[in-house]
Amino acid sequence: MDFFPDIQIPAHLQPYISRVWYAAGTAENAFPIFADGRTGIIFQQSGMILEKKQKTLAHSFVFGQTLDPIILHTHPNCPVLGLIFHPHVLPSVFPLHAKELTDECVDMSLLPSVPRVNLDEQLWNTASPQRQFEILFSYLEKIIHPVDRSMQYATSRILASNGKTSLKDLHYQLHLTERTFERRFEQYVGISPRLFSNIVQFQAAMKMLDSGRFSKLSDIAYANGYADQSHFIRWFRKFTGVTPLEHCRNHSILKMDIC
Structure with missing residues (x-):
């Protein structure tokens, strides 16, 4: 498998x-x-x-927020290209409510x-990946609309804090009521701000787990703002379908006793 992140x-x-x-x-x-969260x-x-x-x-499909873990399979020798949007961008590319595509591929x-x-x-009909992406970029230029600056600010703050930003502070800073903030967040991101924060927190914890730089699971839990190890395990299982220990075994990460 070849990747072209550059x-x-x-x-x-x-x-x-x-x-x-x-x-x-x-x-x-x-x-x-x-x-x-993407x-x-x-x-x-x-x-x-x-x-x-x-x-x-379909050959070309849009995907919304992924909550339940899934696996996508391709046939042999099938090239795949992906464009990953920032969390708040979907309605600025396609005229829809982002929540309509949560856990959906359309x-x-x-x-x-x-x-x-x-x-x-x-x-x-184009062999070069570089040229294929140029075609995609040109296509997007024709359909994009300005992003919502308030949701850009909110999602960037949540990402920067690994999910630990105060949501109350956010809607206060944006001069929005709590309910208006939640409605707009769901419209542009596809999920509630609380659930988005939980996903960002989970991703930070999984990155630490995959790095192997910890002695026990409670280290990851407390470093990433979970109340305790059990709380961390519950959220990890919700988003992956397996426990952190099973994830480590499946990906050959396990190098120590992490129980």
């Missing part, structure tokens, strides 16, 4: 696109997806399957106000 995102698209990736394997690829678009040449639902996905051609161009044909 593709340069144009400056005017950086407020929308968090990162890009490309993969082309010689065997079947499996992509485990856990909640990470949305985006995937372009794949043939037959990507959503394992949980045994659903064959054929991009079925969304309203999407230019009817044969994007798939353009992509797969």
Whole structure:
């Protein structure tokens, strides 16, 4: 599998696109997806399957917030391109309420106000990944709208604090009532600000777990703001379907007794 993380995102698209990736394997690829607070678009040449639902996905599809862990499978020699958006960006790319796509993958051609161009044909008739991303960047330029600055500020603060920012302080700083803040957050991000904070907190904890730089699970729990080890394990299992210990064993991370 090949990845091209160094593709340069144009400056005017950086407020929308968090990162890009490309993969082309010689065997079947499996992509485990856990909640990470991001949305985006995937372009794949043939037959990507959503394992949980045994659903064959469109060549070009948009995905919303992922809450339940899933696995995406591709057929051999199937190139895959991904554009990952910042958390608050989805309604600024497509005219929809972000919550409509939470835990969903939708054929991009079925969304309203999407230019009817044969994007798939353009992509797969181009051999160079660099050129393919240039085609995608040009396409996005035609459909994007200004981002919501208040939600940009809120999500960036939550991310910077690894999920530990006071939500009360946030809606006070934005001069919004608590209910208005929650409604707007769900409209642009797809989930509540509290759940988004939980996901960001989980991602920070999983990064520490994957690094192996800890002596016991309680170290990770307390370093990332969980009340105790049990609290950490419950949230980890909710977002991955396995316990932290099972995750370590599955990924050959376990080098010590972490019980």
